[in-house]
Amino acid sequence: MPELPEVESLARFLRQRAAGRVIDRADSAAISVLKTYRPDLTTLRGRVITDTQRHGKFLDLVAVPAAQAGNGSEPGSSEPADGGQPAEGPLHLVIHLARAGWLRWRDNLPEEPPRPGKGPLGFRLRFTDGAGFDLTEAGTKKRLAVYLVADPAEVPGVAALGPDPMADSFTAPALAGMLSGRRTQIKGVLRDQKIIAGIGNAYSDEVLHAARMSPFKLASSFTEDEVGELHAAITRTLREAVERSAGLAAGDLKAEKKSGLRVHGRAGEPCPVCGDTVREVSFADSALQYCPTCQTGGKPLADRRMSRLLR
Numbered sequence: 001m002p003e004l005p006e007v008e009s010l011a012r013f014l015r016q017r018a019a020g021r022v023i024d025r026a027d028s029a030a031i032s033v034l035k036t037y038r039p040d041l042t043t044l045r046g047r048v049i050t051d052t053q054r055h056g057k058f059l060d061l062v063a064v065p066a067a068q069a070g071n072g073s074e075p076g077s078s079e080p081a082d083g084g085q086p087a088e089g090p091l092h093l094v095i096h097l098a099r100a101g102w103l104r105w106r107d108n109l110p111e112e113p114p115r116p117g118k119g120p121l122g123f124r125l126r127f128t129d130g131a132g133f134d135l136t137e138a139g140t141k142k143r144l145a146v147y148l149v150a151d152p153a154e155v156p157g158v159a160a161l162g163p164d165p166m167a168d169s170f171t172a173p174a175l176a177g178m179l180s181g182r183r184t185q186i187k188g189v190l191r192d193q194k195i196i197a198g199i200g201n202a203y204s205d206e207v208l209h210a211a212r213m214s215p216f217k218l219a220s221s222f223t224e225d226e227v228g229e230l231h232a233a234i235t236r237t238l239r240e241a242v243e244r245s246a247g248l249a250a251g252d253l254k255a256e257k258k259s260g261l262r263v264h265g266r267a268g269e270p271c272p273v274c275g276d277t278v279r280e281v282s283f284a285d286s287a288l289q290y291c292p293t294c295q296t297g298g299k300p301l302a303d304r305r306m307s308r309l310l311r
């Protein structure tokens with residue numbers, strides 16, 4: 001699942017590849033993908049991508065009418081939007097890749113729109129020069145989401161986002177304020193997009209391993225020193241992951257994410273820090289991984305599902 005570092009890298013990748021290109025067409029290839037109705041996707045035709053931003057784990061491509069895009073664009077290819085659609089002002093194509101979604105850049109897309117089907121293709125954006133990208137989603141649970149809005153804050157998930165951990169304002173005292181009084185496990189707090197934006201299941205495991213803390217530690221129990229250690233682990237882990245993937249093509253990001261993880265997805269493998277065996281706690285819909293020696297004083301955490309199975 002793409003999290004902050006991968007989405008940040010995709011945003012940088014698209015800033016280079018897509019900026020200045022004129023949109024030929026945008027098509028949803030699966031019914032559930034497009035979450036907004038107005039303006040419709042034909043409004044994008046002839047618009048120019050001027051920037052790509054990231055909000056938490058959301059990608060945001062900014063598309064303006066060709067006349068407003070300045071030099072380097074091809075105003076000749078602009079077509080009037082359908083009646084009743086907002087033809088002026090920037091539009092934001094906001095993308096949430098969810099758990100199994102991915103973006104695949106392609107230099108030569110067919111002119112015909114994709115046929116809706118049962119395959120992994122969920123959405124396609126094609127530029128007038130034939131380049132563009134596909135949004136694909138593996139698996140049966142379809143959660144890939146695309147929104148076309150005048151303001152990214154119209155997307156409920158974006159409006160609800162907590163502070164971004166890459167922002168200068170994300171300081172140790174700010175983190176202390178987010179944790180204080182929360183009688184919930186730190187693992188869940190780190191993953192909660194409303195508290196901190198961009199960290200998911202993988203990087204919360206990595207952050208807690210780097211901070212040498214149990215995923216079950218209560219947020220409200222953190223001392224000032226512990227908040228400082230957690231803050232350092234968050235910023236270091238995310239920054240290193242962004243640096244590792246900087247400059248990589250979209251297609252190489254997935255492999256890079258996997259190879260950079262120390263405990264997440266590595267149950268049964270030796271911890272790269274101490275050599276202990278990485279363990280796992282399973283939940284109905286996910287699993288977390290951790291190193292007992294580094295994080296829980298050598299004691300394995302209770303895994304309800306495991307003990308139920310063993311009983």
Ligand SMILES: [Zn+2]
Nearest residue numbers: 271274291294
């Ligand atoms: Zn370890």
